Amino acid sequence: MLPARNTETPWGGMTSGPESALGQLRALETLESTYEAWAELKRDHAAAVVHFKEEQARLAQQGTFLLGAVRAAGMDSGGTSGPGLQPQGAANDFLRDAESKLAKARDAVLQREAESEARYQAAFTEVRATLLDRVRRSLGSLQPHLTLLLRRVGAERSILHVARVQPDESVLLCYLLTERVPSRYGFLFDDSTEDLALAPAPLYPEESVPEDGVRPDARGLLAVIEASTEVLPLKGFVPLRVPRPGGGEDFFRLLQRGAVMEVEIADGPDFRSILTREEAERFAGHLLRLKLEGRIGLDIEAG
Structure with a gap:
């Protein structure tokens, strides 16, 4: 079986979330800095969407590969037995165990994706509200x-x-x-x-x-x-x-x-x-x- 990836830590290149953009938003109050924070948030969100799509594709590919490997092992064991060949029952047990682990990994990715999307949408709401407020306040004086x-x-x-x-x-x-x-x-x-x-x-x-x-x-x-x-x-x-x-x-x-x-x-x-x-x-x-x-x-x- 392929080595399992730790789904609790971010994939290489994955952003840590919207916190960086929100920190920039709150640090400065100019219109330009507000738009810069918004642009950073958009980039990070796009990267997060790509990351989760890649994770789902990786798990799907791993599942397909394992199923093919077990089927191949089952076909081999259906003929003559030899050193190193797994019996059919053991191959099925291996497949069930692998599918269970992959299902848990997929559920974990889906949960992290939903949590990530919720954080980003809340951040987008804050950025838009902040921008509108700053524009209105600016029009009051400029x-x-x-x-x-x-x-x-x-x-x-x-x-x-x-x-x-x-x-x-x-x-x-x-x-x-x-x-x-x-x-x-x-x-x-x-x-x-x-x-x-x-x-x-x-x-x-x-x-x-x-x-x-x-x-x-x-x-x-x-x-x-x-x-x-x-x-x-x-x-x-x-x-x-x-x-x-x-x-x-x-x-x-x-x-x-x-x-x-x-x-x-x-x-x-x-x-x-x-x-x-x-x-x-x-x-x-x-x-x-x-x-x-x-x-x-x-x-x-x-x-």
Whole structure:
């Protein structure tokens, strides 16, 4: 029989649990450190999931191997006996004993997996609650400051830019405009892409967004935002909805483009950056209203 592994101690490379990330969370109270603790927790949790899958696979493989070995021994003992061959009854006893030990090992792994998952889920709950609390407290003392830049395109159309904001401001701005926090600290400035032939995806594959769902059209993007409750897996933009005079809302986004964020409006399944005069004025008016309510700082400059 293969030597039994001690299932009471972690597998090589296995993390000790969420305690390290929670220690980092409680040690510092900045938004960046909170996100770093969250990222560490995600990595450790992913490693724990892989670890338990490997443990289950190892035990299954060991059981299959032992069954095959005992069957082979039984076949041998069914013929001529010889030195070193186990009688059939002894082989069956060996198999029952091995299966009993493997069953106990599987139960132990399942129990440790359930306990580990419970600890991680409790840690995720604490991290999210702490992040939301810190964002709300930060908004009480720090207003995101926006500089809106107007670029005319003919007499009746224009392009609006918003000057680049700092990372903390981007998190606060996202929460102020959506009442949700982004899933990553540097979300607004991430222009990475898995395919150089494609523009960066607007979503990360997390928070219930699958790997093949990171590039929805404008309608799909709005659906993801509306379905989220606390966290948005946004990448490279900040969304906002601006009321229309006759009722309803338009879906805008601030798309990061180097030193500025470009204002785009959803137009069917796509976005466009060239705005009508009414759209540009309504967007600027929405920001001005937020300024007058004391929620943001705002400068407006004509180019």
